[in-house]
Amino acid sequence: MASPTYTLPPLPYAYDALEPVISKQIMELHHQKHHQTYITNLNAALAAQAAAVQTNNVARLISLQQKIKFNGGGHINHSLFWRNLTPPGSKEAIMNADAAPALYGAITERWGSLEAFIEAFKAALLGIQGSGWGWLVSKGGPNARLDIVTTKDQDPITEPDVPIFGIDMWEHAYYLQYLNNKAGYVTEIWKVINWVIAEERYTNGISAKIDGLKAAI
Ligand SMILES: [Fe+2]
Structure with missing residues (x-):
């Protein structure tokens, strides 16, 4: 069975919408680079996991668990975080x-x-x-x-x-x-x-x- 592929969810506001509290530069890097990297690595780990299941490679499955936890957690946490935030004064x-x-x-x-x-x-x-x-x-x-x-x-x-x-x-x-x-x-x-x-x-x-x-x- 193919593993799911996750994509970067769009921000619910513009990159500069949280200024002056959080700068546009931070938001762009945080969303486009950091969050995207968690998603890219999660997708790779899940694909490797699916392949390991196919071949009954238990040692490989165990070795992938930390990558899935770290990058899956990164995707979940940032998806929550963007929606936690709103422009100041709104x-x-x-x-x-x-x-x-x-x-x-x-x-x-x-x-x-x-x-x-x-x-x-x-x-x-x-x-x-x-x-x-x-x-x-x-x-x-x-x-x-x-x-x-x-x-x-x-x-x-x-x-x-x-x-x-x-x-x-x-x-x-x-x-x-x-x-x-x-x-x-x-x-x-x-x-x-x-x-x-x-x-x-x-x-x-x-x-x-x-x-x-x-x-x-
Ligand atoms: Fe972060």
Whole structure:
């Protein structure tokens, strides 16, 4: 059986739409080069896996697992990340009890206030050693307890947890603009979080109906 072939999903906004928070240069490289490379390598690993299945080459299958995890995770995480973001000043970037009632209520219940949640999230992001991601997850499915978690390299959030949104903490996500000012990046990123998508993921989980993710990955 032929393995699936994945393609780069288009951004839901222009490359310069997130300026001044994230530069056009970063977005172009991040999307066209970094995300594309994960997809290219995932497709190659899946094709090699399909060939190994045909020949019952178990040793080869085992050797491919890390490549599939890393590059498949990279594709999943970036597909989620692009939809996490929205131009600064857009109505999707507003977070309050009216804009995202279910998620706002859950966040304030869990952390006391939106500000306290953001401070806790920033601390988690700055605590990541090396490359990784910070996530707001719904533990155990939609409408369940919220938590802030980090993952190493390109490890994705897996079921039953639902990633409400994630923040890419690889240097390729910010270094060309923020240089070593990682704290500046994790402070500014809140201006471009898409809370409409976050609310939908919190209330409905990840589905093709919500943001086409399952079709994309
Ligand atoms: Fe990235």
